Amino acid sequence: MNTFNVGLIGMGTVGAGVAKILLEKGSPLLEKLDCVPVLKGIADRNPDVKNKLNLPSDILFTTDAKELLNNPDIQVVVELIGGLHPAMEIITTALEKGKDVVTANKMLLALHGSELFSKARRHGKSISFEASVGGGIPIIAALRDGFIANKIEAIFGIVNGTTNYILTKMTREKVKYSDALAEAQRLGYAEKDPTMDVEGIDSSHKLAILARIGFGVDFDYKNIYHEGISAMDLSDIWYAHELGYTLKLLAIAKKTENNIELRVHPTLLPHDHPLSSVNGVFNAICITGSAVGETMLYGKGAGQMPTASAVVADLVDVALGRAGITFKAMKTFSGHCEYVPIADIQQFKTRYYLRFSVVDKPGVLAKISGILGKYEISIASVIQHKARENGTVPLVMMTHLAEEGNLQKALTEMKQLDVIKDHTKFLRVEE
Amino acid sequence: MNTFNVGLIGMGTVGAGVAKILLEKGSPLLEKLDCVPVLKGIADRNPDVKNKLNLPSDILFTTDAKELLNNPDIQVVVELIGGLHPAMEIITTALEKGKDVVTANKMLLALHGSELFSKARRHGKSISFEASVGGGIPIIAALRDGFIANKIEAIFGIVNGTTNYILTKMTREKVKYSDALAEAQRLGYAEKDPTMDVEGIDSSHKLAILARIGFGVDFDYKNIYHEGISAMDLSDIWYAHELGYTLKLLAIAKKTENNIELRVHPTLLPHDHPLSSVNGVFNAICITGSAVGETMLYGKGAGQMPTASAVVADLVDVALGRAGITFKAMKTFSGHCEYVPIADIQQFKTRYYLRFSVVDKPGVLAKISGILGKYEISIASVIQHKARENGTVPLVMMTHLAEEGNLQKALTEMKQLDVIKDHTKFLRVEE
Incomplete structure (x- = not known):
């Protein structure tokens, strides 16, 4: 031997x-x-x-x-x-x-x-570097060797166990972010300074590795958009849940014709999406390949x-x-790799979940939908919740497909509306 | 090049x-x-x-x-x-x-x-032979290379797309077996002679391959227990569904101290088990390893x-x-491999779903539970359904952990009871 x-x-x-x-x-x-x-x-x-x-x-x-x-x-x-x-x-x-x-x-x-x-x-x-992404899940080998016959079209994943633990706890036990984080720290799932995990930075590192292998291209890591979960409100998780969506921190890579989309952000997924039932410290990565179609690899993403x-x-x-x-x-x-630009977040198109804190009086919806319409954002559904806080009511909307840049402009313009109080929350959706 | x-x-x-x-x-x-x-x-x-x-x-x-x-x-x-x-x-x-x-x-x-x-x-x-199991899912490489540091403890999988399509259709659309099979044949998911798929033979072939790699042992293929889905009643799928279980045709391999369990049979899984949401022609294989813990690989198990x-x-x-x-x-x-006997099906221990067709009169439950008790099978829950057919009512039970041999003996003894009509159905459960 x-x-x-x-x-x-x-x-x-x-x-x-x-x-x-x-x-x-x-x-x-x-x-x-x-x-x-x-x-x-x-x-x-x-x-x-x-x-x-x-x-x-x-x-x-x-x-x-x-x-x-x-x-x-x-x-x-x-x-x-x-x-x-x-x-x-x-x-x-x-x-x-x-x-x-x-x-x-x-x-x-x-x-x-x-x-x-x-x-x-x-x-x-x-x-x-198999251990660099997804812990014990053999994701690097799968992408590099197992799916080598494929043009990889998309990589979607829950690649950070700490944030998935926190979001699972918030969703299941209706615990607010700071309490869920404290519990994660107590259990050793989150570090004392949790920044790398909760701000989506760790996920963006892993996304960069997966995208380089899957797409066979090079890009500037700095241009990966990342947004964490530290600003998540429990109420948004719950309003979205009622609408049929589960909130996950996703790392998303998509190959388009001339560029690639690389982004990490809290994302709403339909309840029946395979990633929606990945809970706690588990990780899972979905890969769509031209030959193999949809696949998913699931397992413990961290731990000794x-x-x-x-x-x-x-x-x-x-x-x-x-x-x-x-x-x-x-x-x-x-x-050896082609350098490809990362698409600007302003150009991304997704559906959006929006929550406005509005004054409860007639004409509010008309004003908001007027501005959305001006920026080509059409509304798929609206729910006005009765929960009243500080004289305002939450108005929750799901939009059809819209461009992020347009959404940002609409939200900026809405800041002028006296019927909208507080900061408007929005979440991106993947189907 | x-x-x-x-x-x-x-x-x-x-x-x-x-x-x-x-x-x-x-x-x-x-x-x-x-x-x-x-x-x-x-x-x-x-x-x-x-x-x-x-x-x-x-x-x-x-x-x-x-x-x-x-x-x-x-x-x-x-x-x-x-x-x-x-x-x-x-x-x-x-x-x-x-x-x-x-x-x-x-x-x-x-x-x-x-x-x-x-x-x-x-x-x-x-x-x-990567393509021999799980279609495009890189399951052979994962077991052989990715999990090489592990003692593999269990392999559970949906490894036959045809039967999973049929069971999914029966479950979702309340279609009976023969109609679901006909639809699978029309779509090209099932062959004209579907025996290899529906009787669990194809699954047992795949199980033999996975177990040889995962456990690193040799065994006699002929001793793998296999049971298909051709005798499945829609009613059992639905009674089990009400009890919180989804029916899947599973290939199961477990390593015990002195032998291995290898079996293919219709199996009830709790709704929240990851395999319960694997639908249609998709396959998924769960592997439990000593280091990596629980993992699952999911994708299209067949097709061009x-x-x-x-x-x-x-x-x-x-x-x-x-x-x-x-x-x-x-x-x-x-x-080079150690030869290991496959445990006899009579020695397997699982929980069971039982459906008796009984005459609706007092004392029936006492008679049945008496015989079950005699063979050390204890009842976890009982549901008596009102649906009446040919003068009988369905009596559905979930047992606690019991030995298959004991169950068989109990069922044989119950054939003497005049209050039980028709054949008693039973399904094995995995948690």
């Missing part, structure tokens, strides 16, 4: 999971492989980690990642520290030293993927063992030599 | 789809590969196929598969004729002639997989282009050299 030596850098939750699988080799397929990934060394800045892990004595432990990077016995480096620095430098050095790389670092790949991929190609090494499952799958790919072939063949994240 | 020459044997619906993708190369990833699968020859017993296809002149067409098998330029043979013979001989010859094989033939793999895999290993060639999508993905794997590595590394379907 051949072995392939692994150096693990960053021994947090996921790192400990990876070590556990590599040391226990509990899987029947894993233990029968021709070439098995073997844990050789671990680096973590915290020296206490060594005692906590109860490592076998033949595994090198160091607080200095350089020790692993300089060790010629280590053939593949697993980067699990996250963030841009020093992850970037560690991966770069590993490649320069002739080591393959496995990473779960979505932020680094979204922002500097092309650079790192070019570097890996120059050194004849590979970067594997699901993510470790994906990291170890990558390590097996590297050990068997498949990762190198795949990386060489996959002409994404590189100069 | 390197090319890898493909010979396609069997030019039915799926074959035409494969040809279309290989000739059009519409996918951005496919067209940028280092080594591209190129359609070199087609064999079909029907000479008319040639004209129908409108093939480019440089593609060899023959009515004799041997011509492709003997052609040294052809490096990979795609077997798409289905059935046991001559598919078996074609694959065997292709391997002997030093060609790799791609097939969608689930029956052949279920019955003679180990034999064919040993043959391929002896000749240093590979057999790829979804299946062709999987075949072409396999061809790319072969062309790039990944298929050979994977096939060599994957110690399933072979003498």
